Amino acid sequence: MVRVDIPIEGLKYLSTAVKVLDSFSNYITISRSYLMVSQIDGSHTKAIHLVIPTGSGRSRSKTYEYDAYQLQRAIDNILSNCKNGTFIETDKEDDREVMIIGGYDGDVLITMEVDISESDYKGMRLDRIKPRYYIRLEPKKLVSIFKPFTRQERFSELHIIRERGKLYIETYDDYIIGNRTRVYIPSEVKYNIPMGTYRFRIVLAKDLITLSKLSGVEEVIIRLDLNYPLKAIFNNKHGFTLEYYLAPKSI
Structure with a gap:
């Protein structure tokens, strides 16, 4: 038996995931550190994953x-x-496996059962897929990291670099020679993003930071919803991937 405590906001994200993936080939991966809902469409190269750490x-x-x-x-x-x-x-109950969705209304425990079966689908090794990118930071910290770049509303080069074990985001102004902005990413950030140079547009709205990248046939849009630590949408050349991330408020 595996039990995962999940905030109500995370349960709402899971509800959204299930609605998006309403088909006959749905999988849910459960561990103590994350939930992942997946849909396989024909081959292992096309899948949708919604991950909730x-x-x-x-x-x-x-x-x-x-x-x-x-x-x-x-x-x-x-x-x-x-x-x-x-x-x-x-x-497990008798000869069936169940997933129990539960919660408390005051001191009253309410549960609902869902029939499940352990998947033997190995095409994507779903049991080995881990969340690729999420940030455990308060919204104010997110704003402080990205705000230095939001003054530029045009496309600029943005570098994600590593020096002496530390990560930085760095950008150059396209129109002002020598104008460089570098911001240190503190250790609280958990991620797995490739190092290198990208063309980003960065826009800061009242409650949303949007970073967009276009490189050949690959497009990546990352939206940082300031109501939660991170909500991200990815679209890549290997197929359509939709990923929502939610880190608990307690972090």
Whole structure:
């Protein structure tokens, strides 16, 4: 049995994921550190992943097949009736495996069961996929990291570089020779982004930071929703990938 405590905001993201992936080939990967909902469409080169880090600890992950209608119904019921202490756990009852979506309404425990089966799908080794990119920072820290770049509303070169074990974001103004801006990324940032040079447009709105990159046939759009540590959307040449990340408020 694996139990994952998940904030209500994370359960809402999971609800969105299940709606997006409403088909007959859905998988949910569960570990103590993250949840991932996936859909395989024909081949291992085309998939959609929605990842919700939970920050609950490390453990081996397991991938299950689930029924989208059952899971959506269960999540909606918990979101409608529970105000705190929401969680997901897996268990075995008689000859079936179940996923239990639960939460508390005050001191009252409410649970919903969803039939699942352990997946034998190995085409993408879903059990080995880990969250690729998420940031555990308060919104004010996010703004402080990216604000120096938002003064430039035109395309500029933006470098993600590593020097002496530290990571920096660095940009050059296209029109002012020698005008360089460098910002240190503190160690609280957890990520797996490639080093190198990219062409980015960076826009800071009231509650949203948008970074966009276009390189050949590959386009990457990263939206940093300041209401949560990070919400990201990726689209790449290997197929369509949609990823939402939510780090718990407790971090």
